[in-house]
Amino acid sequence: MLALRWHGSRDVRVEEVPVPAITEPKDVICKVTGTTVCGSDLHLYHKEIMQLQKGEILGHEWMGIVDEVGSEVKKFKKGDRVVASFQIACGECSFCKEGLSSMCDRTNSSRLQEKLYGKPFAGLFGYSHFAGGFDGGQAEYVRCPIADVNLLKIPDSVPDEKALYLSDIVPTSYHATICADVKDGKSVAVWGLGPVGLFSCKWSKLAGARRVIAIDRVPARLALAKKMGCHVINFDEQSDVVSQIYKLEPEGVDCCIDAAAFRYTKGLLHTVERTMALETDSSETPNEMLRAVRKFGTISLVADYAAMTNQFLIGALMEKGVTMRGCGQAPVQKYWHELLEKIESGEFDPTIILSHRFKVDEFSELYDAFDKKEHGIIKTFVQT
């Protein structure tokens, strides 16, 4: 089968590899029908995440058709249409029982995560040995461990293009707005208008936010946010994003969401190496939020932070009484039934951000374009 494999920084290749086999009785093998690239994959593409090994198959957002079923799988049979959660949860530990599938205690034993975070979070599909070392779904077939917990059946009424994003960005963006305490009548500002940020804008609008301010520099993304009714700020054209926000919201914004993948300061891309060398500082976006947020407002961090932070404005956090929440990897299983209903009823249309379709053998070009934000690319659907 064909699969997208990581070979080094900005070096990913579509290669012929063996079709995976069932190794555990709770496994399912799926024939992938749809997959895509996520901002989270860019952290791997840039080699920001440690413990990547050459030849790993990437991809944590995928859907497909059940092809083979392990002896202990109860909910699925050959031929079922399913979407996978990007995280792999056991369904039995105390975190899973609380509905916090992304915090599963049993599917990732990364020693490095233990050292950095005290306790590792759940394993992820296609996200290096830092997240369990599971092969991903940017491939023609994939093995899904503990399938009864990590797959969701899709009704015939929901086409592939509307179902795929339930694997990650639909629940992730929804979770980001809940963590930011977005509610009817509140003002919201979203940093980063990739798929996660744009959907966060949409959920905020649906929740009745009084004003949504959307910040980025990519024209196609700013244009889509504007079409949704957001007030847009191009950070390349403004020397100070925060003062622009205060012009619109004199008391500051109630809810801030950080959905930026890579942060740029004066044209410099943040990387772990640059941050460690104090060339750039990954606290820039949180600091803008800490300055722009209303006193006693809420900030939610849904963007992944691989780098350290050196100049964090801890004084603003304390003196303004800010609640700052790390969203964690979004607990997909907690939300996906409710969100599937919203998609099925037409209340939420995930295809509003779908800009390009690709075939599996075009994956390397897709990574490059998605990384450079070229050709108006926002979110893609890759048919396998």
Ligand code: NAD
């Ligand atoms: P993306 O790369 O498509 O979009 C990120 C956007 O941020 C880009 O348009 C970029 O121009 C913008 N940006 C960069 N610097 C900025 C700045 N200083 N101010 C404002 N905007 C800025 O990525 P995506 O797919 O939307 O993902 C966004 C982030 O969310 C990534 O870090 C990803 O890893 C993370 N993520 C987290 C979860 C989770 O469960 N917590 C799940 C999926 C993705």
Ligand code: ZN
């Ligand atoms: Zn993702």
